[in-house]
Amino acid sequence: MAFQATVYRILIASPGDVGIERELISEVIYEWNALQASRANIVVLPVKWETHSAPLLGDRPQEIINKQLVQECDLLVGLFWTRIGTHTGVSESGTVEEIQHFIDQGKPVMLYFSSKPIDPTKIDIPQYQKLDEFRKKMRPLGLLESYENEADFKEKLSRQLTINMQGILDGQPIKPPTKQEQAQQAAVVKELMKADSVYIEDYEKDGKIKSFLVKGDTKKLKDKYLEMGGKWNGSLCGWIFPIARKIEIADFIKKNA
Structure with missing residues:
Protein backbone atom coordinates (compact mmCIF):
# COMPACT_ATOMS: atom_id res chain seq x y z
CA MET A 1 0.00 0.00 0.00
CA ALA A 2 1.29 3.45 -0.89
CA PHE A 3 2.16 5.92 1.87
CA GLN A 4 3.50 9.45 2.09
CA ALA A 5 7.03 9.76 3.48
CA THR A 6 9.84 12.21 4.11
CA VAL A 7 12.97 11.20 2.19
CA TYR A 8 16.46 11.47 3.70
CA ARG A 9 19.50 10.93 1.47
CA ILE A 10 22.72 9.36 2.73
CA LEU A 11 25.89 10.06 0.76
CA ILE A 12 28.32 7.14 0.60
CA ALA A 13 31.84 8.59 0.46
CA SER A 14 35.06 6.59 0.16
CA PRO A 15 38.18 5.88 -1.92
CA GLY A 16 38.10 2.85 -4.20
CA ASP A 17 39.53 0.21 -1.85
CA VAL A 18 36.34 -0.44 0.18
CA GLY A 19 33.97 -1.62 -2.55
CA ILE A 20 32.41 -4.41 -0.47
CA GLU A 21 31.56 -2.05 2.38
CA ARG A 22 29.97 0.43 -0.04
CA GLU A 23 27.53 -2.28 -1.09
CA LEU A 24 26.89 -3.25 2.53
CA ILE A 25 25.83 0.33 3.31
CA SER A 26 23.07 0.05 0.73
CA GLU A 27 21.99 -3.29 2.23
CA VAL A 28 21.79 -1.79 5.73
CA ILE A 29 19.74 1.14 4.44
CA TYR A 30 17.31 -1.12 2.56
CA GLU A 31 16.91 -3.30 5.66
CA TRP A 32 16.15 -0.21 7.75
CA ASN A 33 13.53 0.89 5.23
CA ALA A 34 11.91 -2.55 5.22
CA LEU A 35 11.47 -2.43 9.00
CA GLN A 36 10.81 1.25 9.65
CA ALA A 37 9.76 3.20 6.52
CA SER A 38 6.01 2.59 6.52
CA ARG A 39 5.73 2.89 10.31
CA ALA A 40 7.75 6.10 10.55
CA ASN A 41 6.74 7.61 7.18
CA ILE A 42 10.46 8.06 6.47
CA VAL A 43 12.47 6.62 3.57
CA VAL A 44 16.27 6.61 3.53
CA LEU A 45 18.05 6.54 0.15
CA PRO A 46 21.71 5.63 -0.46
CA VAL A 47 23.46 8.06 -2.82
CA LYS A 48 26.67 7.22 -4.71
CA TRP A 49 28.57 9.23 -7.31
CA GLU A 50 28.66 6.24 -9.67
CA THR A 51 24.85 5.93 -9.77
CA HIS A 52 23.57 9.44 -9.03
CA SER A 53 25.90 11.81 -10.92
CA ALA A 54 25.87 12.71 -14.61
CA PRO A 55 28.60 13.90 -17.02
CA LEU A 56 28.90 17.69 -17.17
CA LEU A 57 31.55 20.08 -18.48
CA GLY A 58 32.51 23.50 -17.14
CA ASP A 59 34.00 22.82 -13.70
CA ARG A 60 36.44 20.52 -11.91
CA PRO A 61 35.03 16.98 -11.45
CA GLN A 62 34.67 17.08 -7.66
CA GLU A 63 32.87 20.43 -7.76
CA ILE A 64 30.35 18.92 -10.19
CA ILE A 65 29.79 16.04 -7.75
CA ASN A 66 29.43 18.56 -4.92
CA LYS A 67 26.70 20.42 -6.80
CA GLN A 68 24.87 17.32 -8.05
CA LEU A 69 25.07 15.17 -4.91
CA VAL A 70 26.81 16.53 -1.82
CA GLN A 71 24.71 19.64 -1.38
CA GLU A 72 21.48 17.64 -1.68
CA CYS A 73 22.28 14.92 0.90
CA ASP A 74 21.34 14.94 4.60
CA LEU A 75 23.87 12.54 6.15
CA LEU A 76 27.25 11.11 5.11
CA VAL A 77 28.80 7.71 5.72
CA GLY A 78 32.55 7.85 5.08
CA LEU A 79 34.82 4.81 4.72
CA PHE A 80 38.60 4.36 4.65
CA TRP A 81 40.99 1.40 4.69
CA THR A 82 44.49 1.99 3.28
CA ARG A 83 44.00 4.93 0.91
CA ILE A 84 42.84 8.52 1.27
CA GLY A 85 42.25 9.06 -2.45
CA THR A 86 43.36 11.52 -5.14
CA HIS A 87 43.92 15.22 -4.49
CA THR A 88 41.13 17.35 -6.01
CA GLY A 89 43.06 20.61 -6.19
CA VAL A 90 41.03 21.84 -3.21
CA SER A 91 41.26 19.01 -0.67
CA GLU A 92 43.40 15.93 -0.04
CA SER A 93 40.82 13.80 -1.87
CA GLY A 94 37.24 13.81 -3.10
CA THR A 95 36.12 11.91 -0.01
CA VAL A 96 37.87 14.37 2.31
CA GLU A 97 36.32 17.31 0.44
CA GLU A 98 32.85 15.78 0.83
CA ILE A 99 33.39 15.18 4.55
CA GLN A 100 34.68 18.72 4.97
CA HIS A 101 31.61 20.11 3.20
CA PHE A 102 29.27 18.18 5.54
CA ILE A 103 31.10 19.32 8.65
CA ASP A 104 31.11 22.93 7.45
CA GLN A 105 27.33 22.72 6.95
CA GLY A 106 26.74 21.06 10.33
CA LYS A 107 25.33 17.90 8.75
CA PRO A 108 25.79 14.48 10.43
CA VAL A 109 28.89 12.47 9.49
CA MET A 110 29.39 8.76 10.29
CA LEU A 111 33.07 8.01 9.72
CA TYR A 112 34.55 4.48 9.66
CA PHE A 113 38.13 3.21 9.41
CA SER A 114 38.82 -0.41 8.52
CA SER A 115 41.41 -2.41 10.49
CA LYS A 116 41.14 -5.44 8.18
CA PRO A 117 44.50 -7.15 7.50
CA ILE A 118 46.25 -6.46 4.21
CA ASP A 119 49.37 -7.71 2.46
CA PRO A 120 52.06 -5.11 3.37
CA THR A 121 53.52 -5.34 -0.15
CA LYS A 122 50.26 -3.96 -1.54
CA ILE A 123 50.13 -0.84 0.66
CA ASP A 124 50.76 2.51 -1.02
CA ILE A 125 52.92 4.03 1.74
CA PRO A 126 52.37 7.74 0.87
CA GLN A 127 48.61 7.14 0.67
CA TYR A 128 48.59 5.31 4.00
CA GLN A 129 50.61 8.06 5.67
CA LYS A 130 48.20 10.75 4.44
CA LEU A 131 45.27 8.67 5.65
CA ASP A 132 46.86 8.32 9.08
CA GLU A 133 47.37 12.09 9.28
CA PHE A 134 43.73 12.64 8.32
CA ARG A 135 42.53 10.17 10.96
CA LYS A 136 44.52 12.03 13.64
CA LYS A 137 42.98 15.34 12.53
CA MET A 138 39.47 13.91 12.70
CA ARG A 139 39.87 12.35 16.14
CA PRO A 140 39.32 15.64 18.07
CA LEU A 141 35.95 16.03 16.32
CA GLY A 142 34.72 12.73 17.75
CA LEU A 143 33.62 11.29 14.41
CA LEU A 144 35.52 8.00 14.34
CA GLU A 145 34.54 4.32 14.40
CA SER A 146 36.62 1.29 13.46
CA TYR A 147 35.70 -2.20 12.30
CA GLU A 148 37.59 -5.50 11.93
CA ASN A 149 35.74 -7.12 9.01
CA GLU A 150 32.66 -6.74 6.81
CA ALA A 151 30.33 -8.43 9.31
CA ASP A 152 31.55 -6.16 12.10
CA PHE A 153 31.07 -3.11 9.89
CA LYS A 154 27.52 -4.07 8.92
CA GLU A 155 26.52 -4.73 12.54
CA LYS A 156 27.96 -1.41 13.75
CA LEU A 157 26.50 0.63 10.90
CA SER A 158 23.06 -0.94 11.35
CA ARG A 159 23.02 -0.09 15.05
CA GLN A 160 24.43 3.41 14.62
CA LEU A 161 22.16 4.28 11.69
CA THR A 162 19.20 3.29 13.84
CA ILE A 163 20.46 5.56 16.63
CA ASN A 164 20.81 8.52 14.27
CA MET A 165 17.46 7.94 12.61
CA GLN A 166 15.78 7.49 16.01
CA GLY A 167 16.40 11.18 16.63
CA ILE A 168 14.24 11.90 13.60
CA LEU A 169 11.55 9.50 14.78
CA ASP A 170 11.57 11.25 18.16
CA GLY A 171 10.81 14.58 16.53
CA GLN A 172 14.38 15.84 16.26
CA PRO A 173 14.86 16.12 12.48
CA ILE A 174 18.18 16.89 10.88
CA LYS A 175 18.37 20.63 10.51
CA PRO A 176 21.05 23.03 9.29
CA PRO A 177 23.02 25.00 11.90
CA THR A 178 22.86 28.76 12.29
CA LYS A 179 25.32 30.91 10.35
CA GLN A 180 27.29 31.49 13.54
CA GLU A 181 27.53 27.73 14.19
CA GLN A 182 28.59 27.14 10.58
CA ALA A 183 31.35 29.73 10.90
CA GLN A 184 32.62 28.19 14.14
CA GLN A 185 32.61 24.68 12.68
CA ALA A 186 34.29 25.85 9.48
CA ALA A 187 37.09 27.51 11.47
CA VAL A 188 37.75 24.29 13.42
CA VAL A 189 37.76 22.16 10.27
CA LYS A 190 40.14 24.48 8.44
CA GLU A 191 42.54 24.48 11.35
CA LEU A 192 42.51 20.68 11.60
CA MET A 193 42.38 19.66 7.95
CA LYS A 194 44.13 22.36 5.94
CA ALA A 195 47.05 23.58 8.02
CA ASP A 196 49.66 21.52 6.16
Whole structure:
Protein backbone atom coordinates (compact mmCIF):
# COMPACT_ATOMS: atom_id res chain seq x y z
CA MET A 1 0.00 0.00 0.00
CA ALA A 2 1.29 3.45 -0.89
CA PHE A 3 2.16 5.92 1.87
CA GLN A 4 3.50 9.45 2.09
CA ALA A 5 7.03 9.76 3.48
CA THR A 6 9.84 12.21 4.11
CA VAL A 7 12.97 11.20 2.19
CA TYR A 8 16.46 11.47 3.70
CA ARG A 9 19.50 10.93 1.47
CA ILE A 10 22.72 9.36 2.73
CA LEU A 11 25.89 10.06 0.76
CA ILE A 12 28.32 7.14 0.60
CA ALA A 13 31.84 8.59 0.46
CA SER A 14 35.06 6.59 0.16
CA PRO A 15 38.18 5.88 -1.92
CA GLY A 16 38.10 2.85 -4.20
CA ASP A 17 39.53 0.21 -1.85
CA VAL A 18 36.34 -0.44 0.18
CA GLY A 19 33.97 -1.62 -2.55
CA ILE A 20 32.41 -4.41 -0.47
CA GLU A 21 31.56 -2.05 2.38
CA ARG A 22 29.97 0.43 -0.04
CA GLU A 23 27.53 -2.28 -1.09
CA LEU A 24 26.89 -3.25 2.53
CA ILE A 25 25.83 0.33 3.31
CA SER A 26 23.07 0.05 0.73
CA GLU A 27 21.99 -3.29 2.23
CA VAL A 28 21.79 -1.79 5.73
CA ILE A 29 19.74 1.14 4.44
CA TYR A 30 17.31 -1.12 2.56
CA GLU A 31 16.91 -3.30 5.66
CA TRP A 32 16.15 -0.21 7.75
CA ASN A 33 13.53 0.89 5.23
CA ALA A 34 11.91 -2.55 5.22
CA LEU A 35 11.47 -2.43 9.00
CA GLN A 36 10.81 1.25 9.65
CA ALA A 37 9.76 3.20 6.52
CA SER A 38 6.01 2.59 6.52
CA ARG A 39 5.73 2.89 10.31
CA ALA A 40 7.75 6.10 10.55
CA ASN A 41 6.74 7.61 7.18
CA ILE A 42 10.46 8.06 6.47
CA VAL A 43 12.47 6.62 3.57
CA VAL A 44 16.27 6.61 3.53
CA LEU A 45 18.05 6.54 0.15
CA PRO A 46 21.71 5.63 -0.46
CA VAL A 47 23.46 8.06 -2.82
CA LYS A 48 26.67 7.22 -4.71
CA TRP A 49 28.57 9.23 -7.31
CA GLU A 50 28.66 6.24 -9.67
CA THR A 51 24.85 5.93 -9.77
CA HIS A 52 23.57 9.44 -9.03
CA SER A 53 25.90 11.81 -10.92
CA ALA A 54 25.87 12.71 -14.61
CA PRO A 55 28.60 13.90 -17.02
CA LEU A 56 28.90 17.69 -17.17
CA LEU A 57 31.55 20.08 -18.48
CA GLY A 58 32.51 23.50 -17.14
CA ASP A 59 34.00 22.82 -13.70
CA ARG A 60 36.44 20.52 -11.91
CA PRO A 61 35.03 16.98 -11.45
CA GLN A 62 34.67 17.08 -7.66
CA GLU A 63 32.87 20.43 -7.76
CA ILE A 64 30.35 18.92 -10.19
CA ILE A 65 29.79 16.04 -7.75
CA ASN A 66 29.43 18.56 -4.92
CA LYS A 67 26.70 20.42 -6.80
CA GLN A 68 24.87 17.32 -8.05
CA LEU A 69 25.07 15.17 -4.91
CA VAL A 70 26.81 16.53 -1.82
CA GLN A 71 24.71 19.64 -1.38
CA GLU A 72 21.48 17.64 -1.68
CA CYS A 73 22.28 14.92 0.90
CA ASP A 74 21.34 14.94 4.60
CA LEU A 75 23.87 12.54 6.15
CA LEU A 76 27.25 11.11 5.11
CA VAL A 77 28.80 7.71 5.72
CA GLY A 78 32.55 7.85 5.08
CA LEU A 79 34.82 4.81 4.72
CA PHE A 80 38.60 4.36 4.65
CA TRP A 81 40.99 1.40 4.69
CA THR A 82 44.49 1.99 3.28
CA ARG A 83 44.00 4.93 0.91
CA ILE A 84 42.84 8.52 1.27
CA GLY A 85 42.25 9.06 -2.45
CA THR A 86 43.36 11.52 -5.14
CA HIS A 87 43.92 15.22 -4.49
CA THR A 88 41.13 17.35 -6.01
CA GLY A 89 43.06 20.61 -6.19
CA VAL A 90 41.03 21.84 -3.21
CA SER A 91 41.26 19.01 -0.67
CA GLU A 92 43.40 15.93 -0.04
CA SER A 93 40.82 13.80 -1.87
CA GLY A 94 37.24 13.81 -3.10
CA THR A 95 36.12 11.91 -0.01
CA VAL A 96 37.87 14.37 2.31
CA GLU A 97 36.32 17.31 0.44
CA GLU A 98 32.85 15.78 0.83
CA ILE A 99 33.39 15.18 4.55
CA GLN A 100 34.68 18.72 4.97
CA HIS A 101 31.61 20.11 3.20
CA PHE A 102 29.27 18.18 5.54
CA ILE A 103 31.10 19.32 8.65
CA ASP A 104 31.11 22.93 7.45
CA GLN A 105 27.33 22.72 6.95
CA GLY A 106 26.74 21.06 10.33
CA LYS A 107 25.33 17.90 8.75
CA PRO A 108 25.79 14.48 10.43
CA VAL A 109 28.89 12.47 9.49
CA MET A 110 29.39 8.76 10.29
CA LEU A 111 33.07 8.01 9.72
CA TYR A 112 34.55 4.48 9.66
CA PHE A 113 38.13 3.21 9.41
CA SER A 114 38.82 -0.41 8.52
CA SER A 115 41.41 -2.41 10.49
CA LYS A 116 41.14 -5.44 8.18
CA PRO A 117 44.50 -7.15 7.50
CA ILE A 118 46.25 -6.46 4.21
CA ASP A 119 49.37 -7.71 2.46
CA PRO A 120 52.06 -5.11 3.37
CA THR A 121 53.52 -5.34 -0.15
CA LYS A 122 50.26 -3.96 -1.54
CA ILE A 123 50.13 -0.84 0.66
CA ASP A 124 50.76 2.51 -1.02
CA ILE A 125 52.92 4.03 1.74
CA PRO A 126 52.37 7.74 0.87
CA GLN A 127 48.61 7.14 0.67
CA TYR A 128 48.59 5.31 4.00
CA GLN A 129 50.61 8.06 5.67
CA LYS A 130 48.20 10.75 4.44
CA LEU A 131 45.27 8.67 5.65
CA ASP A 132 46.86 8.32 9.08
CA GLU A 133 47.37 12.09 9.28
CA PHE A 134 43.73 12.64 8.32
CA ARG A 135 42.53 10.17 10.96
CA LYS A 136 44.52 12.03 13.64
CA LYS A 137 42.98 15.34 12.53
CA MET A 138 39.47 13.91 12.70
CA ARG A 139 39.87 12.35 16.14
CA PRO A 140 39.32 15.64 18.07
CA LEU A 141 35.95 16.03 16.32
CA GLY A 142 34.72 12.73 17.75
CA LEU A 143 33.62 11.29 14.41
CA LEU A 144 35.52 8.00 14.34
CA GLU A 145 34.54 4.32 14.40
CA SER A 146 36.62 1.29 13.46
CA TYR A 147 35.70 -2.20 12.30
CA GLU A 148 37.59 -5.50 11.93
CA ASN A 149 35.74 -7.12 9.01
CA GLU A 150 32.66 -6.74 6.81
CA ALA A 151 30.33 -8.43 9.31
CA ASP A 152 31.55 -6.16 12.10
CA PHE A 153 31.07 -3.11 9.89
CA LYS A 154 27.52 -4.07 8.92
CA GLU A 155 26.52 -4.73 12.54
CA LYS A 156 27.96 -1.41 13.75
CA LEU A 157 26.50 0.63 10.90
CA SER A 158 23.06 -0.94 11.35
CA ARG A 159 23.02 -0.09 15.05
CA GLN A 160 24.43 3.41 14.62
CA LEU A 161 22.16 4.28 11.69
CA THR A 162 19.20 3.29 13.84
CA ILE A 163 20.46 5.56 16.63
CA ASN A 164 20.81 8.52 14.27
CA MET A 165 17.46 7.94 12.61
CA GLN A 166 15.78 7.49 16.01
CA GLY A 167 16.40 11.18 16.63
CA ILE A 168 14.24 11.90 13.60
CA LEU A 169 11.55 9.50 14.78
CA ASP A 170 11.57 11.25 18.16
CA GLY A 171 10.81 14.58 16.53
CA GLN A 172 14.38 15.84 16.26
CA PRO A 173 14.86 16.12 12.48
CA ILE A 174 18.18 16.89 10.88
CA LYS A 175 18.37 20.63 10.51
CA PRO A 176 21.05 23.03 9.29
CA PRO A 177 23.02 25.00 11.90
CA THR A 178 22.86 28.76 12.29
CA LYS A 179 25.32 30.91 10.35
CA GLN A 180 27.29 31.49 13.54
CA GLU A 181 27.53 27.73 14.19
CA GLN A 182 28.59 27.14 10.58
CA ALA A 183 31.35 29.73 10.90
CA GLN A 184 32.62 28.19 14.14
CA GLN A 185 32.61 24.68 12.68
CA ALA A 186 34.29 25.85 9.48
CA ALA A 187 37.09 27.51 11.47
CA VAL A 188 37.75 24.29 13.42
CA VAL A 189 37.76 22.16 10.27
CA LYS A 190 40.14 24.48 8.44
CA GLU A 191 42.54 24.48 11.35
CA LEU A 192 42.51 20.68 11.60
CA MET A 193 42.38 19.66 7.95
CA LYS A 194 44.13 22.36 5.94
CA ALA A 195 47.05 23.58 8.02
CA ASP A 196 49.66 21.52 6.16
CA SER A 197 48.06 21.48 2.70
CA VAL A 198 47.31 23.80 -0.20
CA TYR A 199 43.65 24.56 -0.81
CA ILE A 200 41.29 26.88 -2.67
CA GLU A 201 38.80 29.22 -1.05
CA ASP A 202 36.31 31.49 -2.87
CA TYR A 203 36.73 35.22 -2.16
CA GLU A 204 33.50 37.20 -1.86
CA LYS A 205 33.54 40.97 -2.26
CA ASP A 206 30.53 43.28 -2.45
CA GLY A 207 28.26 40.23 -2.36
CA LYS A 208 29.84 38.65 -5.44
CA ILE A 209 32.49 35.96 -5.99
CA LYS A 210 34.79 37.17 -8.76
CA SER A 211 38.06 35.66 -7.50
CA PHE A 212 39.45 32.93 -5.28
CA LEU A 213 42.38 32.39 -2.92
CA VAL A 214 45.08 29.74 -2.91
CA LYS A 215 45.96 29.27 0.76
CA GLY A 216 47.85 26.97 3.07
CA ASP A 217 51.45 25.79 2.65
CA THR A 218 52.23 27.70 -0.59
CA LYS A 219 55.83 28.76 0.14
CA LYS A 220 57.59 26.08 -1.89
CA LEU A 221 55.64 27.04 -5.04
CA LYS A 222 55.34 30.80 -4.46
CA ASP A 223 57.42 31.61 -7.54
CA LYS A 224 55.09 29.50 -9.67
CA TYR A 225 51.96 31.23 -8.32
CA LEU A 226 53.57 34.60 -9.03
CA GLU A 227 54.57 33.47 -12.52
CA MET A 228 50.97 32.32 -13.16
CA GLY A 229 49.66 35.78 -12.34
CA GLY A 230 48.72 35.31 -8.71
CA LYS A 231 48.79 38.30 -6.37
CA TRP A 232 49.75 37.73 -2.75
CA ASN A 233 47.40 39.26 -0.17
CA GLY A 234 48.97 39.34 3.26
CA SER A 235 45.79 40.21 5.13
CA LEU A 236 43.95 37.27 3.56
CA CYS A 237 47.02 35.02 3.71
CA GLY A 238 46.63 33.74 0.16
CA TRP A 239 47.26 34.15 -3.55
CA ILE A 240 44.38 35.82 -5.41
CA PHE A 241 43.33 34.64 -8.88
CA PRO A 242 40.29 35.53 -11.04
CA ILE A 243 37.47 32.99 -10.74
CA ALA A 244 37.75 32.10 -14.45
CA ARG A 245 41.09 30.40 -13.74
CA LYS A 246 39.79 28.18 -10.94
CA ILE A 247 39.90 24.91 -12.91
CA GLU A 248 43.38 25.62 -14.24
CA ILE A 249 44.82 26.48 -10.84
CA ALA A 250 43.04 23.56 -9.14
CA ASP A 251 44.60 21.22 -11.72
CA PHE A 252 48.04 22.73 -11.02
CA ILE A 253 47.61 22.21 -7.25
CA LYS A 254 46.46 18.63 -7.84
CA LYS A 255 49.51 17.80 -9.98
CA ASN A 256 51.86 19.33 -7.44
CA ALA A 257 50.22 17.94 -4.29
